[in-house]
Amino acid sequence: GQQVQQSPASLVLQEGENAELQCNFSTSLNSMQWFYQRPGGSLVSLFYNPSGTKHSGRLTSTTVIKERRSSLHISSSQTTDSGTYLCALESGGNYKYVFGAGTRLKVIA
Amino acid sequence: GALVYQYPRRTICKSGTSMRMECQAVGFQATSVAWYRQSPQKTFELIALSTVNSAIKYEQNFTQEKFPISHPNLSFSSMTVLNAYLEDRGLYLCGARRRGNSDYTFGSGTRLLVI
Numbered sequence: 342g343q344q345v346q347q348s349p350a351s352l353v354l355q356e357g358e359n360a361e362l363q364c365n366f367s368t369s370l371n372s373m374q375w376f377y378q379r380p381g382g383s384l385v386s387l388f389y390n391p392s393g394t395k396h397s398g399r400l401t402s403t404t405v406i407k408e409r410r411s412s413l414h415i416s417s418s419q420t421t422d423s424g425t426y427l428c429a430l431e432s433g434g435n436y437k438y439v440f441g442a443g444t445r446l447k448v449i450a
Numbered sequence: 451g452a453l454v455y456q457y458p459r460r461t462i463c464k465s466g467t468s469m470r471m472e473c474q475a476v477g478f479q480a481t482s483v484a485w486y487r488q489s490p491q492k493t494f495e496l497i498a499l500s501t502v503n504s505a506i507k508y509e510q511n512f513t514q515e516k517f518p519i520s521h522p523n524l525s526f527s528s529m530t531v532l533n534a535y536l537e538d539r540g541l542y543l544c545g546a547r548r549r550g551n552s553d554y555t556f557g558s559g560t561r562l563l564v565i
Contacts, residue, residue, distance in 0.1 A: 349523070372552040382488070382541040383558035424547070429554075436482050436501075436547060437509075438554065440494040 343368050343432045347441035354448045362444045364428035370406055373430035375413050378443065380424060381425040387413070387426075418448045452478045454546050456557035463534050463564055470530040471560040473544035479524035480546035484554065485517070489540040492534045497542075500527060531562065 344367035354360055362373055364375075370411040375387040388395050388402040390411065395402050399418075402409040411430075425445050453476040463469045473483060482501045486494040498508040500521040510516060521527040527546075531538050541561050545554035 352474070374553055376556075381558070382543075382561060384556040386553065386555065389553035396534055429494075431552070435499070436484070436552070437496055438484065438545070440486075442493045442530065 343439045344440050345428060345430060345441040347426075347428060349444060350442065351445040352437065353449070354418050354446070356420055356448055356450050357377060358418050358448075360413075360418055360422075360446060362413040362415070362426050362446075364390040364411040364413070364430075364432055364441055366409050366411075368409075368432045369402070370409075371431050371434055372436075372438070373404060373411055373428060375402055375411070375437070376427045376429065378427055384427070391430075393400070393406050415446075418446075420448045420450055422446060425446050452476075452548070452555045454480075454555050454557035456542075456544055456560050458560055459558065460561040460563070463531075463562070465535055465564055467561060468530055468532045469534055470500075470528055471542055471544075471562075473527045473529075473546070473557055475525045475546045475555075478546075478548045478555075480527070481524065481549040482547040483519075483521055483527040484547075485519060485527075485529050486543045486544045486545065487538075487540050488539060488543065488559075492540075494543065497529070534562065534564045536564050538562060556560055 376384040401414040485497040545556040
């Protein structure tokens with residue numbers, strides 16, 4: 342089955358620094374999303390990005406299928422960016438997402 | 451916009467009892483609903499995928515006998531945790547997908563505590 346590896350597992354930044362989060366996968370890709378998990382547990386969809394580059398404010402997602410990786414770039418980090426970032430992807434056309442273990446980001450003032 | 455509501459937000463049940471949780475899609479028709487569990491200190495595991503007009507497909511380690519799911523229409527799904535024990539505690543999320551889309555919208559989850 343699909344294997345999803347996220348790195349780093351955790352990251353601490355000073356406010357204003359940039360962050361690069363990685364999601365590596367083992368097989369082909371049909372769908373993928375990046376999520377932010379709030380402290381209470383709910384998921385916020387940041388990007389649906391099965392290929393290419395997408396931007397949203399200070400966030401950029403880049404998925405390179407042939408390299409089997411996707412990245413989430415956070416520029417000018419803020420304390421409110423703290424939380425867990427998850428990638429989830431599906432490879433068999435069966436709409437079953439497999440989640441990575443997440444990156445726990447902490448931004449300090 | 452597309453929203454998914456889950457109820458209850460959190461619940462406590464006694465060991466050995468059962469607990470039902472609901473998932474409501476608002477603003478779109480949920481042709482597929484996926485139920486996930488996030489156990490403490492773990493990532494999300496898929497419990498089952500329910501697609502309207504198809505059989506519900508359970509993942510390994512999860513069974514209909516333990517987690518019966520109902521998906522009676524395009525806006526509603528429910529799942530019951532039968533005979534809950536300590537290992538069933540965690541955050542249960544439902545994600546809904548509309549026909550023709552590949553991305554999911556997730557609810558806020560139901561957090562289950564078993565005592």
